[in-house]
Amino acid sequence: xxxxxxxxxxxxxxxxxxxxxxxxxxxxxxxxxxxxxxxxxxxxxxxxxxxxxxxxxxxxxxxxxxxxxxxxxxxxxxxxxxxxxxxxxxxxxxxxxxxxxxxxxxxxxxxxxxxxxxxxxxxxxxxxxxxxxxxxxxxxxxxxxxxxxxxxxxxxxxxxxxxxxxxxxxxxxxxxxxxxxxxxxxxxxxxxxxxxxxxxxxxxxxxxxxxxxxxxxxxxxxxxxxxxxxxxxxxxxxxxxxxxxxxxxxxxxxxxxxxxxxxxxxxxxxxxxxxxxxxxxxxxxxxxxxxxxxxxxxxxxxxx
Numbered sequence: 001x002x003x004x005x006x007x008x009x010x011x012x013x014x015x016x017x018x019x020x021x022x023x024x025x026x027x028x029x030x031x032x033x034x035x036x037x038x039x040x041x042x043x044x045x046x047x048x049x050x051x052x053x054x055x056x057x058x059x060x061x062x063x064x065x066x067x068x069x070x071x072x073x074x075x076x077x078x079x080x081x082x083x084x085x086x087x088x089x090x091x092x093x094x095x096x097x098x099x100x101x102x103x104x105x106x107x108x109x110x111x112x113x114x115x116x117x118x119x120x121x122x123x124x125x126x127x128x129x130x131x132x133x134x135x136x137x138x139x140x141x142x143x144x145x146x147x148x149x150x151x152x153x154x155x156x157x158x159x160x161x162x163x164x165x166x167x168x169x170x171x172x173x174x175x176x177x178x179x180x181x182x183x184x185x186x187x188x189x190x191x192x193x194x195x196x197x198x199x200x201x202x203x204x205x206x207x208x209x210x211x212x213x214x215x216x217x218x219x220x221x222x223x224x225x226x227x228x229x230x231x232x233x234x235x236x237x238x239x240x241x242x243x244x245x246x247x248x249x250x251x252x253x254x255x256x257x258x259x260x261x262x263x264x265x266x267x268x269x270x271x272x273x274x275x276x277x278x279x280x281x282x283x284x285x286x287x288x289x290x291x292x293x294x295x296x297x298x299x300x301x302x303x304x
Contacts, residue, residue, distance in 0.1 A: 046174065046208045048080070049087035056278060057224065061208050063173075066199050066220040068211040071228030073180075076274040077212055079112075080228065081176055084210070086113035088174040094118050096172035100159040101181045102126040120172055122162045125155040127181075152186050160194060167201045167209060179213045187217055195220070219279075227277040 045059030054060050061067045061084070071077040085095045086109075095118060097104060102123050106116060156179075163177050179187060199220040202209055211218045219225045261267040 046084070047087060048084045049090075050080075050083060053276060061210065061224055062222055063208045064202055064205050065223040066195060066202065066209045066211070066218055067223040067225065068213060068216060068219050069226045069228065070213050070216050072214060075228035077180060077228045078178075080226065080276070081178075081210060081212055082109065082112045082114060085109075085119075085174060085176060086115075089113075089115035089118040092118070093174055094120065094172045095174040096120040096122065096166045096176065098122045098124070098159050098163045098166065098175070098177045100124040100155060100178055103178065103181060120166065122159075122166065124159050124162075125151070127151065127155065152183065156182060156186060156190070160190070163198065163209075164201065167198065167207060170205070170207065173206050173208065175207060175209045177209070177211045179211060182213070184214055187213060187215070190217070216279075223280070225279040227279065229275050229277060 045054070045057060045062055047054045047060035048057075069077045069081050085097070088095050090113065095114075097119065099122060102125065104121060104123070106121075109119070110116060159177065159179075163175070166172060166175055195218040198209060198218070203220075216225050216227070259267040
């Protein structure tokens with residue numbers, strides 16, 4: 001037993017605790033302390049400019065933290081993040097997008113309100129959504145080729161390195177890493193230390209980093225996870241009398257897509273409804289927020 005450990009063992013609990021905290025501070029690990037550290041000053045949030053969500057998040061996503069927006073395909077995850085990027089460019093800020101699989105559509109971004117003159121677009125490798133076309137020799141959890149790895153592994157590695165360079169530059173206060181189309185099996189193979197290094201780069205600064213992913217994987221201790229999900233089920237109304245062919249009783253159809261007009265030939269798209277489940281380990285925000293996205297163009301430009 002070392003002399004330091006022996007002295008700690010001989011001390012009272014209060015003295016032992018003080019000694020441990022002193023050792024942690026000497027090694028610059030005092031951020032692990034919770035009860036004894038001074039209260040943190042909450043940085044102003046980076047808003048979405050979506051009233052319901054910003055109010056719930058107490059201003060927006062926290063600066064200097066790694067947050068994430070997760071959900072399955074067509075859950076509204078990209079729509080929400082693009083709204084966040086558009087709000088930042090309207091405030092005159094520069095935003096960065098690390099586009100892992102080259103899915104970004106500039107025309108749709110302009111329709112969303114993103115100022116392309118204030119966007120740093122880091123384009124990745126364009127890969128088909130077809131599993132066989134992604135990499136014929138890639139198997140979940142198994143490296144089947146020699147050298148630098150498979151196509152998915154190399155593309156993902158380049159995206160993470162690009163993210164690190166953008167964050168270290170400090171040029172863009174709003175940074176987004178799009179991993180929405182990366183297979184879940186590949187995401188789970190990313191070492192957790194990768195996200196710890198990302199957090200160390202932005203911690204204490206003004207940069208806010210957001211990861212788009214199909215599942216939760218990268219939130220920092222002070223960050224926020226937004227789980228995109230379909231609206232809560234609505235109890236159907238009582239059965240309607242027999243209606244003319246082609247008509248749809250609006251109160252018996254529960255769907256994310258909102259339509260205006262009762263007749264099938266007269267209906268038009270009137271926006272989307274989705275719920276956002278908020279999770280945070282440190283900030284006092286948790287629960288579900290319901291929102292509606294009004295149509296900006298004649299197609300679902302940002303839905304994945």
